[in-house]
Amino acid sequence: MRLYITGGGTGGHVTPGLAIARYFEKRQPETVIRFAGSARGIENKLVPREGYPLDAIEIIGLSRSMSPKGILHNIKAAKLAVSAVAKAKKLLKAARPDCVIGCGGYASFAVVKAAQELGIPTVLLEVNALPGKVTQMLAKKADRVLVCFEQAKKLLGGDEKIILTGAPVRGEILAASREKARAKFGLGENDQLVVSFWGSMGAKYMNEHMAGTLALECKNGVSYHHVHATGAAAREWLPKMAREQGADFENHPNIQYTEYIYDMADRMAAADLIVCRAGAATLGELCMLGRPALLVPSPFVAENHQEKNARALESAGGCRVLLEKDATPQKLYDEIGDMLSDPLRLHAMGENATVLAAHDASEKIYREILRAIENHGK
Numbered sequence: 001m002r003l004y005i006t007g008g009g010t011g012g013h014v015t016p017g018l019a020i021a022r023y024f025e026k027r028q029p030e031t032v033i034r035f036a037g038s039a040r041g042i043e044n045k046l047v048p049r050e051g052y053p054l055d056a057i058e059i060i061g062l063s064r065s066m067s068p069k070g071i072l073h074n075i076k077a078a079k080l081a082v083s084a085v086a087k088a089k090k091l092l093k094a095a096r097p098d099c100v101i102g103c104g105g106y107a108s109f110a111v112v113k114a115a116q117e118l119g120i121p122t123v124l125l126e127v128n129a130l131p132g133k134v135t136q137m138l139a140k141k142a143d144r145v146l147v148c149f150e151q152a153k154k155l156l157g158g159d160e161k162i163i164l165t166g167a168p169v170r171g172e173i174l175a176a177s178r179e180k181a182r183a184k185f186g187l188g189e190n191d192q193l194v195v196s197f198w199g200s201m202g203a204k205y206m207n208e209h210m211a212g213t214l215a216l217e218c219k220n221g222v223s224y225h226h227v228h229a230t231g232a233a234a235r236e237w238l239p240k241m242a243r244e245q246g247a248d249f250e251n252h253p254n255i256q257y258t259e260y261i262y263d264m265a266d267r268m269a270a271a272d273l274i275v276c277r278a279g280a281a282t283l284g285e286l287c288m289l290g291r292p293a294l295l296v297p298s299p300f301v302a303e304n305h306q307e308k309n310a311r312a313l314e315s316a317g318g319c320r321v322l323l324e325k326d327a328t329p330q331k332l333y334d335e336i337g338d339m340l341s342d343p344l345r346l347h348a349m350g351e352n353a354t355v356l357a358a359h360d361a362s363e364k365i366y367r368e369i370l371r372a373i374e375n376h377g378k
């Protein structure tokens with residue numbers, strides 16, 4: 001079996017692909033897997049780390065602006081899309097996959113489009129409640145469209161090749177043990193750990209606020225541990241900004257920052273509270289691990305879909321939602337303190353989150369990919 005998995009730009013389009021790859025290898029160890037992504041996306045860090053070959057596709061997203069600059073950008077994007085499809089065809093002819101799996105992002109558009117033109121079976125995975133543009137454009141010719149929300153199924157027309165599987169969660173998340181993870185980080189029974197990050201890429205505005213929150217924590221000498229992932233863009237300026245506001249990290253070794261949390265499964269499993277955005281992959285992980293969260297949905301995503309994701313978890317009692325406009329440094333600090341002050345309530349919140357976990361998603365996805373290959377062209 002040969003699979004070609006494509007997706008990228010942000011982690012939310014890469015980690016589900018990696019989860020599918022790992023699960024396929026578990027079920028069919030001889031599977032040969034390649035990835036394709038955009039030339040500059042986060043997949044260039046994440047995919048090689050997992051030991052898979054990654055082909056780069058030169059492609060850029062469309063601008064929503066109708067200014068002369070926006071129009072010029074879109075002309076360039078359209079030209080690149082044409083050459084990206086041609087390049088993807090060459091890559092596919094060399095890789096000869098049995099199926100191409102598209103997990104979203106512009107690079108996946110080029111590869112899935114090329115596969116459809118070459119007559120190779122294609123499966124799309126749409127992790128969001130509101131299907132993205134790439135899914136909308138490619139769904140018609142795909143052999144299967146796998147979705148994670150009922151709402152997405154309806155919005156895509158609801159025909160029988162659109163299948164509700166749930167989001168695949170990385171194997172490390174499924175295997176994580178809270179006890180082992182807490183021992184790994186040297187946490188005692190009464191130690192509390194807060195883990196925060198703003199999606200796979202960081203977020204400028206929320207990172208500015210988190211700098212203030214970290215400064216408040218340092219100044220007030222909080223008793224809990226806090227690890228914040230800045231994302232690549234804020235790696236340099238966030239700690240500087242926090243220091244300017246009085247964060248003396250050296251004297252408060254409990255308060256730490258890092259560019260990216262690579263051992264997220266252990267960090268999440270060990271955490272008493274997770275503070276983050278409401279991207280689909282992240283929410284799937286929170287539910288699978290049953291961890292309580294304070295969610296600050298990004299308001300800058302298509303049709304505000306993160307708030308919809310977050311409200312679904314909130315109505316199950318699995319998180320607290322704080323809108324970005326209200327998430328000042330002081331408010332974040334107060335909410336974190338308030339949530340940690342009631343461990344029983346936090347525990348109940350984590351338990352509530354597990355109700356939304358899609359435990360059999362990977363197996364369902366595996367079977368649908370096999371069916372797509374088997375029934376292709378019939």
Ligand SMILES: CC(=O)N[C@H]1[C@@H](OP(=O)(O)OP(=O)(O)OC[C@H]2O[C@@H](n3ccc(=O)[nH]c3=O)[C@H](O)[C@@H]2O)O[C@H](CO)[C@@H](O)[C@@H]1O
Nearest residue numbers: 010011012015197199200229260261264279280281282301
């Ligand atoms: C701003 C934006 O467009 N966000 C979208 C993007 O989010 P984003 O790329 O942030 O995606 P998700 O929240 O879905 O996934 C992030 C993934 O990165 C991991 N992670 C993150 C930070 C870190 O330091 N370490 C780490 O391992 C998380 O555990 C998770 O597995 O794709 C998602 C899936 O299409 C969408 O729902 C989001 O709305």
